[in-house]
Amino acid sequence: MGSGCRAGAAVAECRHMVAPAQAAVADVGSHTEAATxxxxxxPATVPAWIVVPLRLYLSTAFLDALTNKAGPRRWSAxxxxxxxxxxxxxxxxxxWYQPVLAHIVLPHATLFAALVSxxxxxxxxxxxxxxxxxxxxxxxxxxxxxxxxxxxLTIVDVSNDFAILVGLIVVFLSRAGRTLGVDxxxxxxxxxxxxx
Amino acid sequence: MxxxxxxxxASAYSKKVQSAATSSLGRVRDRLLFDPPQRTIAVFGHRxxxxxxxxxxxxxxxxxxxxxxxxxxxxxxxxxxVLPRVYVGVVFAVAGMGQLRAxxxxxxxxxxxxxxxxxxxxxxxxxxxxxxxxxxxxWLMPHADSVAPLVAWLNLLMGVALVLxxxxxxxxxxxxxxxxxxxxxxxxxxxxxWPTAAYTALALxxxxxxxxxxxxxxxxxxxxxxxxxxx
Numbered sequence: 001m002g003s004g005c006r007a008g009a010a011v012a013e014c015r016h017m018v019a020p021a022q023a024a025v026a027d028v029g030s031h032t033e034a035a036t037x038x039x040x041x042x043p044a045t046v047p048a049w050i051v052v053p054l055r056l057y058l059s060t061a062f063l064d065a066l067t068n069k070a071g072p073r074r075w076s077a078x079x080x081x082x083x084x085x086x087x088x089x090x091x092x093x094x095x096w097y098q099p100v101l102a103h104i105v106l107p108h109a110t111l112f113a114a115l116v117s118x119x120x121x122x123x124x125x126x127x128x129x130x131x132x133x134x135x136x137x138x139x140x141x142x143x144x145x146x147x148x149x150x151x152x153l154t155i156v157d158v159s160n161d162f163a164i165l166v167g168l169i170v171v172f173l174s175r176a177g178r179t180l181g182v183d184x185x186x187x188x189x190x191x192x193x194x195x196x
Numbered sequence: 197m198x199x200x201x202x203x204x205x206a207s208a209y210s211k212k213v214q215s216a217a218t219s220s221l222g223r224v225r226d227r228l229l230f231d232p233p234q235r236t237i238a239v240f241g242h243r244x245x246x247x248x249x250x251x252x253x254x255x256x257x258x259x260x261x262x263x264x265x266x267x268x269x270x271x272x273x274x275x276x277x278v279l280p281r282v283y284v285g286v287v288f289a290v291a292g293m294g295q296l297r298a299x300x301x302x303x304x305x306x307x308x309x310x311x312x313x314x315x316x317x318x319x320x321x322x323x324x325x326x327x328x329x330x331x332x333x334x335w336l337m338p339h340a341d342s343v344a345p346l347v348a349w350l351n352l353l354m355g356v357a358l359v360l361x362x363x364x365x366x367x368x369x370x371x372x373x374x375x376x377x378x379x380x381x382x383x384x385x386x387x388x389x390w391p392t393a394a395y396t397a398l399a400l401x402x403x404x405x406x407x408x409x410x411x412x413x414x415x416x417x418x419x420x421x422x423x424x425x426x427x
Contacts, residue, residue: 046277048270050404057397155286163394166283170401173276 051176055127058167062124062140069117078117083109089150097149119143127171130181135195137172141165277405278412280398281358284371287395289355295348310344320381328380336381350374358402361412366426368403372396 069078083106090101105112119139126136148154148161155162170176175196177183183196298309307315317337324332336343350370357367375396382392401407406427408414414427 044274044409045271046274046405048272050277050401051272053404054397054401057393061394160394163283163287163398166280167394167398167401170276170280174272179270 048174048176048179051171051174052130052180054167055130055133055171055176055181058140058164058171059124059126059128061164062120062127065117065120065124075117079110079113082113082116086150089152092152094149094153101150116143127176130177130179130183131186132196133177133181133183134172134175137168137176140168141172144168274405274407274410277402277407278361278410281361281364281368281402281407281412284368284395284398284402285355285358285360287355288351288358288371292348292350292352292355295344295351309348310341313344313347314340317381323382325380328377332381358408361408361410361414362417363426364408364412364414365403365406368399368407371399372403375399 069075086101086105086109090098090106093101120143123136123140123143126132127140144161144165147159148165151159151161175183175187177196178187186193186196295309298307298312314337317332317340321329321332321337351374354367354371354374357363358371375392378392379396406414406418408427409418417427418424
């Protein structure tokens with residue numbers, strides 16, 4: 001550590017070498033600075049592998065779509081069943097979402113059924129392998145938000161859509177693919193791309 | 197040298213330097229939890245993946261492409277995990293309040309909460325996991341009258357504790373145990389769309405991240421007793 005900090009005291013890790021008063025003046029934002037007079041102005045941090053179990057659980061939650069939609073018979077059964085399913089839930093959906101259901105989703109029900117199933121499987125696989133994680137989390141958020149609105153904005157008790165939404169938001173913000181995932185390799189080559 | 201700039205706390209890093217783990221398990225633990233400060237930098241969400249490392253003779257921040265050695269040292273801001281902590285807390289608190297007032301989803305109108313719990317456990321009993329049904333029939337269902345208010349108060353207190361960030365690790369571990377009980381009693385696969393699996397994953401994440409230490413009461417408790425396992 002000492003060898004690295006010899007030259008540049010302006011670098012974040014080396015602020016402990018600077019006189020404490022000087023460092024404290026530079027970092028007034030974070031509340032942790034009040035407790036530790038010298039050091040980088042950062043909030044407390046946790047290892048990045050913490051989000052990996054959450055990411056793996058979310059991938060299983062999305063890959064559940066395979067259980068009742070995989071295979072030619074189940075696929076056509078799902079395409080046929082989805083409009084009835086949506087129509088049955090539509091009266092309990094969020095108020096402003098019902099016109100969306102009636103005018104956009106139900107007239108093109110087969111298309112949306114196919115899109116939803118393929119999207120779920122794609123999001124599940126992407127989260128499982130940690131590939132293009134931010135894009136997958138964003139897609140998962142869009143899908144889950146639609147289910148959430150369809151189920152009537154229930155935050156607790158009835159369905160776990162909001163819990164999955166919270167999990168996906170955490171995965172999105174933390175770029176969970178970059179630890180133990182394909183994104184680690186992708187980010188090495190293109191580090192600033194917002195898709196992973 | 198005790199580097200106070202380490203984001204994970206001076207005591208942890210000095211402990212690592214002094215212990216110099218010689219067992220392979222100790223080395224794995226050190227690599228997972230702590231890292232030499234040269235390769236560790238706390239990053240905010242929008243700067244993930246950019247890990248400047250300082251080289252000899254550098255006069256300012258040097259951008260170095262993340263390499264295979266620097267990737268494992270990624271760290272995340274703990275603030276991300278306040279959201280699941282508060283959400284799981286709200287879920288538990290609402291469930292507990294509903295159970296105490298006999299207005300939970302499980303209760304029929306006019307039914308008391310202990311009777312509703314007994315009825316729900318009886319409905320689940322044929323589907324329960326094989327190792328769990330003795331627990332249901334011998335401990336939970338006969339004593340439903342005393343278990344039910346305990347569960348309701350536990351839910352409420354755990355929810356409030358999570359929202360406030362008090363003893364977060366203890367409460368999150370208890371939440372995981374409680375939810376695993378629900379999963380075993382209901383008998384659904386824990387990887388299914390059963391709601392408890394999602395809440396269990398969130399509670400486990402909160403436990404791993406010690407989410408109370410940011411924007412919570414644990415932020416005050418932890419610096420005074422940093423090694424207590426309950427926050």
